[in-house]
Amino acid sequence: ILKHGVDIPYYEEWEFFDVSALPNGLSWQWLSTQVSHQRMVLFTKLMAWINYKLFALDFFKLKIMNYAFFGCFLYLIVRFKNKVLPGSNNFHLFPLFMLFLLSPIIYEVHINTFQSGETAAMFLSVLMLNLIFNAEISYKTTLLFSVCALFGMCSSSAGLIFAIIFLICWTIFYGVNINNNRISCPYGWKNILLVWLILVPGIFIWFDDFKKPDPALWEVAELLLPVKMKFWEVYFELLSYCFGFEWKSLLPGVLCLFFVLAPVMMLLVNKSQRWEISTWLIASAIIGTLAVVALVVIGRGNMPYSIKVSRYVIFGYILIPYTSIAWWLAIKTIVKRRVVLTLFWGFCAVGYSNDWNYSVYPYVEQLELTNLECVGNYNSGGDGVCPGTFVFPIGKYFDSAKRLDIHFTRQFEAKRIVKN
Helix, strand or coil: CCCCCCCCCCHHHHHHHCCCCHHHCCCHHHHCCCECCECCCHHHHHHHHHHHHHHCCCHHHHHHHHHHHHHHHHHHHHHHHHHHCCHHHCCCCHHHHHHHHHCHHHHHHHHCHHHHHHHHHHHHHHHHHHHCCCCCCCHHHHHHHHHHHHHHHHHCHHHHHHHHHHHHHHHHHHHHHHHCCCCCCCCHHHHHHHHHHHHHHHHHHHHHCCCCCCCCCCCCCCCCCCCCHHHHHHHHHHHHHHCCCCCCCCHHHHHHHHHHHHHHHHHHHCCCCCCCHHHHHHHHHHHHHHHHHHHHHHHHCCCCCCCCCHHHHHHHCCHHHHHHHHHHHHCCCHHHHHHHHHHHHHHHHHHCCCCCCCCHHHHHHHHHHHHHHHHHHHHCCCCCCCCCCCCCCCHHHHHHHHHCCCHHHHHCCCCCCCCC
């Protein structure tokens, strides 16, 4: 990114310069405006506004900020592992499974900063897991969990699914454990009531204000519901792609789902582990992630192109470290644990064997330089039709950016020539 990043907006980023966006200041109207199928992209817009104040919205620096935030996401996953497997029970070979998360398979998330909302939703999902399922429940953690859930819902549709799944799992875990006196929580039921009073209205408002994207402006398709066989075909296809497999076969997806769900079922069936905090942490993480992958299939599964798209992988490939933790918990025998984890790592290694080609970054750099040239042509009197960087003519957006003195416009020193 440092070597190949280019300072130019890409697709939805041009809308930062709409009259109702940055030119109008940091307004709630802009922050809460729906973008295509995303109810809100609050985090993405906040990060753009901060960059605007610090660097005049330098899109190269915005890419760096986006990747730095991705690094925080990886750090939180390690923190989550340490919470599930504390002390002597630590999983010292865990970094071998984290290695797959550094693959350029998710290059779109790194080079297109508008995808930072997806990274934010994943970051906040892991943060929520680090806050909930403790030996003691408190108002502080309840409120922090609620705030993270609301922020995630406002950043990406995936955040909504995580909030709903975690809320249900959190309520079941604490409700059963408080009722059976397994956890000492003098204010337990009040905390449960509090989180429902905060999140349920937020969820209803999210759905109430959601508008179906205008097909004249955005690509839309009929929802692909789980009652159709095609849903499961596409679901296994996307799930397997999150594990690196590009084969046109259901088998890799079925194997992936087996690897993911088997340890969770083992933990829940085992009476001695069924109500442990570690079991519900990893079960909630995996169930929530599988549900988000399903959301992508429901919304995008009927699109005319393949579901195997780089930007969707971030929603599912976190299952690799999650699943390794689950197997570590489910198998107590050291030899069996090593065998299963070795097989699972080998399975992931086969899937990702073709996903370490970083030449995609210089390739995208050339595309962005071509787009930059098209923008320069508009500045010299062209028509502003640059389909490589936005579906609409960029004229009004570029003019607005120039008035704001946005960083990328400074390289065009010549004044715009108006054609007769």
